[in-house]
Amino acid sequence: MTDLREEAAIVIRGVTKNYGSVQALKGVDLTVKRGEIFGLLGPNGAGKTTLIRLLTTLARPSGGELWVGGYRVDRHPVEVRRLIGVVPQVNNLEKELTGRENLLLHALLHRLPRQERRRRIEELLAYVGLEEWADRKVQVYSGGMARRLLIARALLHRPQILFLDEPTIGLDPPTRRRIWDLVQRLNQEGVTVFLTTHYIEEAESLCHRVGVIDGGKIIALGSPRELCARLGSFCVEFFAGEETRRFFFPSRAEARAYADNLPGDVTVRRTNLEDVFVELTGKVMG
Amino acid sequence: MRDWFPIVWEEMLTWRHRFWFYLITYTLSPLIFLLSFGLGVGYRFRLMLPGNVSYLEFLVPGIVALAVFNNAVSSVIIRLFYSRLFFRTFEAYRLAPVSNFALWWGFVLTGALRGLFAGLIVLLLALLLVPGIRLPWPLLFWLPLAAIVCSSFGVFLGFCLRSFDDQALINEFLLIPMSFFSGTLAALDRLPPFLQKLIWLSPLTPVTQALRHVFACKPVPFSLMVLLAAWLVLFGLLSWWRLMRQED
Amino acid sequence: MGWVPLVLAMGLVWRRRWWRFLLGGLNRPLIFLALFAWNFGPSHQYLLFLVPGLVAMAAVSASYGDLVNWFTLRRTYFRVLDEYLLAPISTNSLLWGHVVAGGLKGLVVATLVYTVAWLAVREFHFSLLFWVQLAIVCLLFASLAVAVAMVANGDRQVLVFSNLVVFPMTFFCGTFFPVEHLPGALATLSWFLPLTAATYNLRLLAVEASCRWSWLGQSLAWCLAFYLLAYLLLVWRRQE
Numbered sequence: 001m002t003d004l005r006e007e008a009a010i011v012i013r014g015v016t017k018n019y020g021s022v023q024a025l026k027g028v029d030l031t032v033k034r035g036e037i038f039g040l041l042g043p044n045g046a047g048k049t050t051l052i053r054l055l056t057t058l059a060r061p062s063g064g065e066l067w068v069g070g071y072r073v074d075r076h077p078v079e080v081r082r083l084i085g086v087v088p089q090v091n092n093l094e095k096e097l098t099g100r101e102n103l104l105l106h107a108l109l110h111r112l113p114r115q116e117r118r119r120r121i122e123e124l125l126a127y128v129g130l131e132e133w134a135d136r137k138v139q140v141y142s143g144g145m146a147r148r149l150l151i152a153r154a155l156l157h158r159p160q161i162l163f164l165d166e167p168t169i170g171l172d173p174p175t176r177r178r179i180w181d182l183v184q185r186l187n188q189e190g191v192t193v194f195l196t197t198h199y200i201e202e203a204e205s206l207c208h209r210v211g212v213i214d215g216g217k218i219i220a221l222g223s224p225r226e227l228c229a230r231l232g233s234f235c236v237e238f239f240a241g242e243e244t245r246r247f248f249f250p251s252r253a254e255a256r257a258y259a260d261n262l263p264g265d266v267t268v269r270r271t272n273l274e275d276v277f278v279e280l281t282g283k284v285m286g
Numbered sequence: 287m288r289d290w291f292p293i294v295w296e297e298m299l300t301w302r303h304r305f306w307f308y309l310i311t312y313t314l315s316p317l318i319f320l321l322s323f324g325l326g327v328g329y330r331f332r333l334m335l336p337g338n339v340s341y342l343e344f345l346v347p348g349i350v351a352l353a354v355f356n357n358a359v360s361s362v363i364i365r366l367f368y369s370r371l372f373f374r375t376f377e378a379y380r381l382a383p384v385s386n387f388a389l390w391w392g393f394v395l396t397g398a399l400r401g402l403f404a405g406l407i408v409l410l411l412a413l414l415l416v417p418g419i420r421l422p423w424p425l426l427f428w429l430p431l432a433a434i435v436c437s438s439f440g441v442f443l444g445f446c447l448r449s450f451d452d453q454a455l456i457n458e459f460l461l462i463p464m465s466f467f468s469g470t471l472a473a474l475d476r477l478p479p480f481l482q483k484l485i486w487l488s489p490l491t492p493v494t495q496a497l498r499h500v501f502a503c504k505p506v507p508f509s510l511m512v513l514l515a516a517w518l519v520l521f522g523l524l525s526w527w528r529l530m531r532q533e534d
Numbered sequence: 535m536g537w538v539p540l541v542l543a544m545g546l547v548w549r550r551r552w553w554r555f556l557l558g559g560l561n562r563p564l565i566f567l568a569l570f571a572w573n574f575g576p577s578h579q580y581l582l583f584l585v586p587g588l589v590a591m592a593a594v595s596a597s598y599g600d601l602v603n604w605f606t607l608r609r610t611y612f613r614v615l616d617e618y619l620l621a622p623i624s625t626n627s628l629l630w631g632h633v634v635a636g637g638l639k640g641l642v643v644a645t646l647v648y649t650v651a652w653l654a655v656r657e658f659h660f661s662l663l664f665w666v667q668l669a670i671v672c673l674l675f676a677s678l679a680v681a682v683a684m685v686a687n688g689d690r691q692v693l694v695f696s697n698l699v700v701f702p703m704t705f706f707c708g709t710f711f712p713v714e715h716l717p718g719a720l721a722t723l724s725w726f727l728p729l730t731a732a733t734y735n736l737r738l739l740a741v742e743a744s745c746r747w748s749w750l751g752q753s754l755a756w757c758l759a760f761y762l763l764a765y766l767l768l769v770w771r772r773q774e
Binding site for chain 3: 057059086093106
Binding site for chain 3: 307310311314315318321322323325326327329451454455458459462463466467471472473476477478
């Protein structure tokens with residue numbers, strides 16, 4: 001046990017969190033390995049942001065233990081903060097400052113050595129492609145630009161583990177892909193990534209493993225492929241008078257055979273995470 | 287001609303939620319001015335003003351004018367600021383089949399109502415705090431008129447705003463100096479000579495002067511009446527011009 | 535030294551809007567000074583009384599006013615505070631940085647008001663102790679600003695508190711007239727407010743160049759108390 005806590009990037013054991021009488025988390029257990037891209041998938045209000053706030057020292061759990069990078073979060077918050085980078089869901093840059101000034105502020109807060117500061121800032125501005133906008137106020141940035149600057153800021157102090165809370169929410173498709181590329185590149189450089197999302201494609205195309213959270217509990221855990229296989233890799237979908245019904249089969253042949261017996265318009269397709277989610281929770285995503 | 291009604295109605299809805307907030311904020315600052323300047327400074331330092339009135343008695347019409355002006359102007363500026371630049375709800379009014387005049391008059395009325403409310407609160411405070419004060423009947427005419435003129439000034443400024451900085455600039459450079467210098471806290475003839483002339487460019491000055499006449503139970507000079515009417519027409523025309531320009 | 539970047543951050547933001555903050559801080563005190571100079575005549579005894587009061591008023595509004603809005607908006611609306619909370623700095627550095635930044639601004643504005651008043655009236659003393667007393671007032675109200683911002687749930691609540699508590703304080707704590715002139719119990723009560731002793735000491739230092747240590751001590755105690763309060767509230771917020 002102790003070994004795992006020190007080796008894994010993130011270990012969560014029986015974590016609960018209450019806000020007054022509201023139970024936001026009802027006992028979460030989860031382990032994220034080093035070098036992984038882990039996605040936490042769930043509808044709005046499922047507890048995703050709460051879990052990120054607990055992991056990033058911004059809130060304290062009501063019960064249970066969290067370990068990040070080998071440190072227990074509530075006992076060694078400062079050490080944890082040195083190891084992690086956080087990209088929050090809302091843009092919390094100083095709007096009155098320029099992009100470069102925002103990065104400088106972060107570098108000072110994290111005490112980057114003087115000679116490294118300038119070089120590192122230029123490096124990251126280039127990394128996220130914001131060199132030309134670096135001296136404009138953040139106020140005038142588009143949503144995608146602000147998100148890229150947030151990522152640059154989170155990476156400035158070379159974190160081992162990066163947390164992204166809904167990294168592509170509200171962005172247009174090309175920008176979203178650009179962010180995904182950024183995340184993947186980072187991961188190849190050895191950074192562990194923990195992200196929350198309620199976009200199915202994001203979890204499917206980006207994450208090595210996915211946890212589905214609903215009502216403050218993890219209800220499924222595995223690679224996207226595993227989760228779909230558990231349900232049946234192929235799906236037969238048809239509209240039955242009042243509602244759309246879906247049935248799942250382990251192989252295409254079985255699905256086809258079932259579909260042939262149905263009247264009307266029938267679709268046979270691969271199962272996706274959205275199906276997994278709807279079957280597990282009875283809720284529609286997004 | 288009841289097209290202005292929805293604008294006023296929307297304002298009344300916000301009153302319903304914030305009545306106590308308005309009541310407290312509108313009571314507080316005149317109360318502080320009356321207590322600290324009138325009772326504190328004026329009494330202690332035996333400040334007497336022309337006509338041998340005590341500073342406290344001198345302050346009452348000035349504070350009434352100050353309250354009407356501040357609240358009429360700032361409420362309508364803030365509402366127009368949020369409506370035009372922040373929530374963009376102003377566009378909904380522009381899309382409605384409402385004439386420019388009705389639009390203008392609607393906003394003027396919302397500001398005037400707030401100014402009037404603030405003015406009435408000061409009158410009540412004066413009745414409680416100032417011994418022997420009497421409220422003459424002509425106030426029933428002059429107070430609403432004052433509120434309407436002040437509010438039309440606010441509407442014009444509100445139509446001119448381009449950014450949040452504009453609002454701060456107008457407030458610090460224009461409204462605050464204007465509100466204190468236009469004969470509210472100091473008599474006009476105590477101002478330095480150049481300012482005595484200059485201050486007549488402020489629409490608040492005829493308001494304070496008219497109210498001073500009313501409180502002294504003297505007839506208000508006809509010229510003040512004309513001046514107030516002229517300001518109202520001028521601000522109306524300027525606002526109309528701003529509205530036309532925005533259509534381009 | 536973790537607090538230095540925080541002061542720097544506020545400095546960077548204020549650098550672009552210095553005229554607004556300066557104007558906002560100087561406007562009212564200077565208008566009141568002009569009004570009373572015209573009302574009483576520029577050589578009246580009252581101006582000697584008034585100027586230190588106006589300096590105290592300027593110090594309070596400049597160190598409290600902007601900081602409380604800055605902090606409330608950044609905590610509740612923009613969530614910028616999270617960025618500071620995620621940095622490996624202590625709670626005390628976080629608080630001290632903000633209090634110093636807010637207090638410095640108050641000190642600058644109040645010094646400007648004092649200088650202008652000195653140019654107009656010319657009978658005031660400049661002494662180190664005057665600035666020590668002034669700095670205490672600024673830090674006191676900057677701490678109060680952080681404490682209020684930690685409790686308030688939005689700018690409307692801040693507005694109510696500022697209007698009901700801080701704004702009246704700048705008028706009734708011996709700034710415009712002696713507190714003995716307040717009716718009845720209020721005169722005694724006023725001495726239990728954090729600004730009164732400080733204003734009286736500022737006046738003594740400015741007009742007679744002497745210091746009453748009990749007044750200095752009183753305002754220092756208030757300052758420490760509010761700093762401690764702000765610290766505890768910040769810790770409380772951090773642990774939600």
